[in-house]
Amino acid sequence: MTGAGEWTGRVGGVWAKEWQRTDRSFGELTDRLLDPTALSSFSHALDIGCGAGEISIALATRNPNAAITGLDISSDLLAIARERAAELPNVAFHHADAATWHLDKAAIAPDLLISRHGVMFFDHPVAAxxxxxxxASTNALLRFSCFRERNANGWAELLQGILPEPPTTPDPHAPGPFAFGNEDRVSVILRDAGWKDIAFEPLDYAMIAGEGEDALEEAVAYFLRIGSAASAIAALEGATRERAIANLRAMLADHREQDRIALPAAAWIVTAHAG
Ligand SMILES: C[S@@+](CC[C@H](N)C(=O)[O-])C[C@H]1O[C@@H](n2cnc3c(N)ncnc32)[C@H](O)[C@@H]1O
Structure with missing residues (x-):
């Protein structure tokens, strides 16, 4: 489980070191989330759980007349985001919990609220x-991506399969990567929070774990640092640990496609309107 609290500590620090690999892993999902035909025009976008800033930076670059605000609770990730966006005058990052953050009185209310996999970690999602x-402004658009359920995400099952014994099954609704996997649950959360026109688009995409000459070693390094398999492997010792790493390498080698390692992933692109 990755609850909000964990992002402020070790987990945020590890993701900050891995931001390039993480951006690459999202690949086609990012293109779909940012599809200009789906976004319409906006003057102020709020990037919820902006992490190392790829979505904020893409929006700011493509929409120089719009203001972009990125919010995150990890200061390590925000430091990367600020460095990457140093040349962009229309983007600002704030260290804040999106569930309680308040807009400056003088600021324009956001008319686009966007997030790439940053909204599944709220302890109280309806309140957030x-x-x-x-x-948000009266007719603001909410558009975010999140994983579909764990059993639809081949990458999660494959990573579980390399471990000597499966980890205990977490509460599927607990804050974490799969907390928004169930369409009905997310629909009720958004409806109870007052959002309208709630729609779900399923997207099956390739999670790019490694690319280029060293694709396999890149992918191994990525999964030894990021996510629940990394923590599970770190907790193993001796020959058991070596075997799990060998299993990981073999599984990833089986998913080589030309010069990249691609694992099957399944997301929702969720949209709704404020009014
Ligand atoms: C899976 S990462 C996604 C990061 C980024 N959107 C991206 O696509 O690279 C989830 C992010 O949500 C942030 N986060 C979690 N809970 C949050 C909250 N309550 N308010 C703001 N950010 C939060 C984490 O710190 C982390 O950066």
Missing amino acids: FAHLRLL
């Missing part, structure tokens, strides 16, 4: 989305 709706 109700708060976000109240600070």
